[in-house]
Amino acid sequence: MSIGTLYSYPQNPRSLKAHIAAKYVGKSVEEPVFDFPAGLQTDEMKELFPMAKIPVFKTECGKPIFESNAIAYYVAAQDESVGLLGATAYEKALVQTFMSFADNEINPHLATLLYPILGYYKFDKDAHTAAASSLRRSLNALEKWLITRTYVASEQVTIADIVLFCTMIPLYKMYLDTITRAPFVNLNRWFNTILNQPNVACLVTDFEYCEKAVVYDPAIHKPAAAKEEAKPAAAKEEAKPAAAAAPAADGKEKNPLDLLPPSSFVLDNWKRFYSNNSEVDSIKYFWDNVDLEGYSLWLASYMDNHLLKQTFMTCNLINGLFQRSDRARKYAFGSFAIFGEDNNSELFAIYLVRGQEIPFELADTPDLESYTTKKLEINDETKALVNAFLTWDDSIEGCSFASITNKKFNEGKIFK
Ligand SMILES: N[C@@H](CCC(=O)N[C@@H](CS)C(=O)NCC(=O)O)C(=O)O
Numbered sequence: 001m002s003i004g005t006l007y008s009y010p011q012n013p014r015s016l017k018a019h020i021a022a023k024y025v026g027k028s029v030e031e032p033v034f035d036f037p038a039g040l041q042t043d044e045m046k047e048l049f050p051m052a053k054i055p056v057f058k059t060e061c062g063k064p065i066f067e068s069n070a071i072a073y074y075v076a077a078q079d080e081s082v083g084l085l086g087a088t089a090y091e092k093a094l095v096q097t098f099m100s101f102a103d104n105e106i107n108p109h110l111a112t113l114l115y116p117i118l119g120y121y122k123f124d125k126d127a128h129t130a131a132a133s134s135l136r137r138s139l140n141a142l143e144k145w146l147i148t149r150t151y152v153a154s155e156q157v158t159i160a161d162i163v164l165f166c167t168m169i170p171l172y173k174m175y176l177d178t179i180t181r182a183p184f185v186n187l188n189r190w191f192n193t194i195l196n197q198p199n200v201a202c203l204v205t206d207f208e209y210c211e212k213a214v215v216y217d218p219a220i221h222k223p224a225a226a227k228e229e230a231k232p233a234a235a236k237e238e239a240k241p242a243a244a245a246a247p248a249a250d251g252k253e254k255n256p257l258d259l260l261p262p263s264s265f266v267l268d269n270w271k272r273f274y275s276n277n278s279e280v281d282s283i284k285y286f287w288d289n290v291d292l293e294g295y296s297l298w299l300a301s302y303m304d305n306h307l308l309k310q311t312f313m314t315c316n317l318i319n320g321l322f323q324r325s326d327r328a329r330k331y332a333f334g335s336f337a338i339f340g341e342d343n344n345s346e347l348f349a350i351y352l353v354r355g356q357e358i359p360f361e362l363a364d365t366p367d368l369e370s371y372t373t374k375k376l377e378i379n380d381e382t383k384a385l386v387n388a389f390l391t392w393d394d395s396i397e398g399c400s401f402a403s404i405t406n407k408k409f410n411e412g413k414i415f416k
Contacts, residue, residue: 008055014068021075023199094153098160102167109135132369146186179320183307263294279391300371302347321367328361334415335389339407
């Protein structure tokens with residue numbers, strides 16, 4: 001029996017919340033084909049749904065409900081004995097916790113990260129970086145919460161799992177690729193558990209985990225006309241490339257880094273020297289030749305060391321970063337080092353980059369957002385650190401990792 005009508009667009013993850021809840025309570029929710037936004041502009045619909053966003057819901061007696069969580073809640077409340085609302089006062093509070101968490105601690109960051117790709121928002125590099133960091137904090141919190149729990153609020157699926165799951169679908173489809181999600185073992189297990197619930201699996205039939213994160217590219221991700229209509233009014237601005245690329249005489253756009261004053265230090269020569277000579281000779285070559293006006297040195301410190309497990313997995317993490325940083329090879333050299341041992345390790349890197357900022361091509365990988373980066377002022381301590389990253393051997397005179405870690409060097413990888 002239908003308990004009401006949902007108005008939305010097909011495959012809207014927000015509407016999915018109500019459809020899943022309906023499966024659990026054994027009711028059905030109608031969802032006729034709907035012309036959005038025109039369908040919300042009739043006098044009747046304007047009166048019922050002043051916010052004019054979808055999804056919206058009319059109960060079988062014509063009463064309006066808007067906000068997708070509230071719609072799903074109403075559906076779940078059709079049979080409280082199923083337990084979707086939580087059994088005790090405490091569980092009910094946790095249900096609220098994770099519905100709010102999905103809306104406030106996941107969705108806004110997801111929107112900042114993914115909506116530019118979908119053509120809904122203008123890309124903003126600073127906002128993107130901040131959102132990636134805030135999202136990681138939220139994912140870390142969920143990861144910890146789920147160490148001892150199968151579901152977020154109860155011993156069984158609740159509406160909180162459903163809401164959080166639906167909110168996270170776009171992340172698992174587009175952002176959390178194999179390597180990025182690898183540290184979130186408990187969160188992944190939870191997501192997969194919900195995905196495979198029969199009441200979910202019968203509705204989410206085309207889900208595929210993201211293998212490689214979709215990265216914003218100004219040349220590809222222009223706002224599409226069709227999508228323009230659905231996006232929030234405040235976001236209706238033309239997307240522009242984040243890094244200003246300057247037109248060259250031949251009409252092709254040049255990377256701003258190629259327009260910097262020429263440098264005496266040739267990155268390719270350095271990479272070749274480093275590959276073909278001893279580490280000790282490389283240190284000498286490096287400091288004899290490096291031009292720290294045309295280039296800068298950076299320390300990158302991985303922020304989620306507590307999530308690092310076996311060293312080979314950390315190597316995969318680094319390899320993934322290297323793959324996704326491919327277009328930065330022309331402008332950067334890096335040395336990555338893992339310290340400590342399995343389940344007790346730390347990850348750091350040193351980058352030499354063209355210019356005085358981390359190049360867009362490097363910063364734009366989702367991976368680098370898991371690191372704090374600090375420009376190195378050159379003094380004896382930082383020189384010793386750079387030398388240690390070039391030799392991976394701090395027993396050599398003039399090489400020392402002591403300023404960043406007291407753990408022993410374990411394994412390293414070079415980005416060149
Ligand atoms: N918090 C609301 C958000 C609804 C929402 O943003 N809907 C989008 C489509 S998924 C929309 O209608 N956007 C059009 C607009 O912002 O004008 C909910 O969860 O229902």
